[in-house]
Amino acid sequence: MVQPILVKRFVISPILSPVHTPSRDDAVLHALVDFVTSEGLRPGDRLPTERVLAEHLKVSRTTVREALTRWQELGLVERRQGSGTYLKAAVTRNMLHLPLTLPSGNDFNSLMHTLEIRRGLEAEAAVLSAERASDADIAFIEQKLVKMEDAFHARHGMSADEDWDFHLAVFRTSGNPLFEQIIAAMYEMFHRFWEHPLGVQDFGHASFPYHRTLFNAIAARDPIGARAEALKLIATVEDDLKRGAANLKKQNKKSQE
Template sequence: MPELFPKKPGITSSPTIDPLVHLNADGQKRDVLDALSLMIERAGLGIGDRLPPEVEIAKKLNVGRSKVREALIAWQNMGIVTRNKKAGTRLAAEVSSKSLHMPVTLKLEAESLLRTHAVRRPLEIEAVRLAARHVTAQQSKIILARSAELMAVYEAGENWRAADHRFHKAIHDACGNPLFEQLIRQIQDGFNAIYEAPFGQPHLGQATIPLHPGIADAIADGDEKQAVAIMGTIMDIVETEVRHMMGDQNV
């Protein structure tokens, strides 16, 4: 039986090594993507190369086709693959650990996070600018209350993710344009569908939390410049953390 993902010319490997890992039937979406990442690297596939049909991947991995579809859609949302009926599923980003001293799945995780962060950055900055310009007295109270809630959870040493989401949602509601909330949520959902805890660290970005009250105060005061400056600093800190972790990872 021919290999599902035949090697490209010049790629050498033992003929007994199958590029796909046989998973347990209850394998999860992350497991599927880990196996696909390994397959792609072993097979030497590059940008523009086509992946086999979902049904073939599912059969080889011993998982349901729906799990393969969900996993590939998640990759599509993060810009790793493109999908359409005529062209099939093709790689849109490099899946290789050769350029970095880190496992291929962590490299993908880091690059995906940086891509989503790059798109989210201007949206978040413009959202706080508009919020500072259009915020009402009632919305200011809500933003300040969400800020106080976030700091209370953070200072108690508890998981602050949910409180952080509520804080930012209050800002998005105050900016006067519902598209900001929709677009940012889509970006977050696309990444969080797989990577709820990037690099296994659920508190990535924790260093930015003490800066959040400053945003709340700036918006409540109608200070667009200050709100934008603090949000820019927050986004810089998160990006720096991701890049730092990429440099620290070893195979």
């Protein structure tokens, strides 16, 4: 027997009132921000359909679609084929939209540039998380860690999504929402590290134990230790990049002989 699919029914609050302004693009974005805030939506929650939003805002679906496209380009929402649009980062009316020009290659230099940014963000977020995380935050990070460890063992190191969720939990519990927003905008760029870059099939495996030691330092409220473990984790990724680059260099040299 096919089980019915339960779809969340949104009761649209009065905050989604018709838009009457010459600058409809910005007005729609402001109305969407107000809706997300009033409904208490968090990253991972699904937004109403374009049709529902358009009806209540009294604008065309094209206008709504363009507004959501702007959010998608900023890394604020994710569109999943056949499923809907999901919030990826917290949004507020006073947030600034900062366009980023990010390296898109899988070559050594592009990946190293990404890793250097990641090193700074993760080390500082680890420090703040150790200083600010509540008991509930610690439990939340541990939950993500256990899921990542289980996936790593069950799928022979293929734990990209769970790994991302663990790091996102650390950023979220840092107490600074800008960390989470910046990381969400860099989602695609960071995920290249789980795609066997530079031909390294076991890429990232060496970093696995440092997720646990990083958590232990945060749970112990040890900011210095948390920074050290975060840097060790990133160092293993850098070693993998250098190993991959060296192997490719050898392969190219052989092919030219």
